[in-house]
Amino acid sequence: MTRTDDALRPALAMSRFGLGARRGRGLDLPGDPIDALREEIRAGADPLSDNPDLAPSDEVLRQFYAFREARKEARESAQQGGAGKASPGMRPDMAAGSPERAGAKDRPEGPPLPRRIFLAELEARAEGAWRRPGVGFAERMVLFWSNHFAVSAAKGPVVRVLAGAFEREAIRPHVFGRFADMLMTVETHPAMLVFLDNQRSVGANSPASRGGRNGLNENLAREILELHTLGVDGGYTQGDVTALAQAITGWTIVGPQGRMGEPGRFMFNPRAHEPGDRTILGVRYPASGFGQGRAALLALARHPATARHVATKLARHFVADEPPQALVDALAATYRNTDGNLAAVSETLVRHELAWAPERAKVRSPLEFTIALMRATDAQPNGQRLAGVLASMGQPLWAPPGPNGFSDLAPAWASAEGVSARMDVASLVASQASSDDPRALAETLFGPLLSAQTREAVARAETRQQGLALLFLSPEFQRR
Known part of the structure; x- marks a missing residue:
């Protein structure tokens, strides 16, 4: 690269591979x-293990089960005109008729348990991104893989309370580990099993079938093949979907009664598993209970189509909507040669010349835009406010429209409606930001990436607030 290109690298690193430069620290x-x-x-x-407000997924589910039971008892008590009892493990103020609830009409109640859990997870994730020193590349990878293995809180309260724990437990530990390890953790996590209905999937010839009253569900198997591993053009057939769905029957969660273990934990239920051998993508997997599905997933993780699918998505996310083929090929080759070592794949990405092109072709998603605003202004995370801001821009946290996650392409975020929402958010943040000089902040955040047009527009602003809003809406801030 030329000397000019070398000078751009710190700013490109912050913008393309990171979360955006931080106020007071710059480039x-x-x-x-x-x-x-x-x-x-x-x-x-x-x-995020040092946060006392965040619990493991099994504990979260046990809290939710108790909360749900307390709500049920409270409704029944109200219908019968009597007093309710608090369920084991619940605070007494959640039971109808308790002294703590006697004056409930006289004081506003806080959000219910599922909302409190969700907001605590949101704030923890946002604070981690806001305070992250350096570039924030690891945090960007968390965002990428969380969207790749998407679950949606819109599915219902169980996924809503588990969405944050899912990201902490199934994604964060593995973003620079082996893809196969992340895949296994994801597909056996309660959030994914509930989101794609596998906890209810029962083999037709299993003891739990009950004469066909319980049936096979192919949702998780289909998304494993189409979205999580091979990709839509990965060469699988409907027969492969059905065979994989049969191989992972019995992958479920212990219910609130705890009849088969600790409530809220993953379990393999042999009574729901479809007996017999399976053939997936031409490979035969002998009957081996849980091991059958596990062997199939490990083989999918090593498949060349998975290497290509992952490489394409990474290059598209970080570099361009239509990524350079040479970069995709390099990432796929590293994936194959290292058995899916994501640290090695990530190193190939950041060392490849094509990843450092000065053209910023990617549009920041609403989530990326919001994090960049927080870092640029030192705005402390507030879960309630963040949830509203992200929803207003069309990217409610952990609630994509489908299993394929939120779009990673510019047209999804550059619509007239989307731009209008960003203008509102930029104006709001500018009105609440500290007394920074917009011209100095622009130089701090972008340095040599700052264009003459943006520098002039910010300098000509009539007020400090207008100058900040113009900076936040500039191409430098919107693109990475």
């Missing part, structure tokens, strides 16, 4: 930006 990176990115790969993603 200050120790040493070469590529080395800084590689160090973040070695360090991995923040596990």
Whole structure:
């Protein structure tokens, strides 16, 4: 690269591979930006394990089960005109007729348990992104993989309370690990099993079939093949979908009664598993209970079509809607040669010349835009406000419109309606931001990436608030 290109690298690293420069820190990176990115790969993603407000998924489910039971008892008590009892494990103020609820009409109640859990997870994720030192490449990878293995809180209250725990447990530990490990953790996580209905999938010839009253559900198997591994053009057939669905029958969750283990945990139920051998993509998997589905997933993780699918999505996410084929090929080759080592794949990405093209072809999603605003203004995360802002821009957190996640293409976010929503958010943040000089902030955030047009527009603003809003709506801020 030329000297000019070298000067652009810190700003490109922050914008393309990271979360955006932070107010007061700007583009200050120790040493070469590529080395800084590689160090973040070695360090991995923040596990958020030091947050006392976040519980493991099985504990979250047990809390939810108790909350749901308390609500049920309260409704029944109200219908019968009597007093309710608190379920085991619930705070007494959740039971009808308790002293804590006696004055409930006289004081506003806080949000119900599912909402509190969701907002706590949202704030923890946002705060981790806001305070993240350096570039924030690992956090960007969390966002990418969470969208690749999407679950939606819109499915219902169970997925809603589990969405944050799913990301913490199934995504964060593995963003720079082996793809196969992340795949297995994802597909056995309660959030994914409920989202795609596999906890109810029963083999037709299994003891739990009950004469066909319980049936096979192919949702999870189809999305594993189409979205999570091979891709829509990965060469699988409907027969492969059915065979994989049969192989993962019995992958379920222990219910609130805890008849088969600790409530809320993943379990393999042999009584619901379809007996017999399976053939998937021409490979025969002998009957082996849980091991049959596990072997199929591990083979899918190593499939060349999975390497190509993952490589294409990564290149599209970080570089361009139509990614350079040479970059895709390089990422796919690293994936195949390292058995899906995502740290090696990520290093190939940040070291490849085509990933550092000065043209910023990607439009920031509403979530990326919001995080960049927080970092640019040092705005403290507030779960309730963040949820509203993201929903207003069409990207409600952990609630994509389908299993394929939110779009990674510019047209999805560059519509007239989307731009109008961003203008409203930019104006709101500008009105609440500190007394930064917009011209100085623009130089701090973008340095050599700042265009003469944006510099002039910000300088000519009539007020500080208008200058900040113009900066937040500039091509430099909207694109990465």
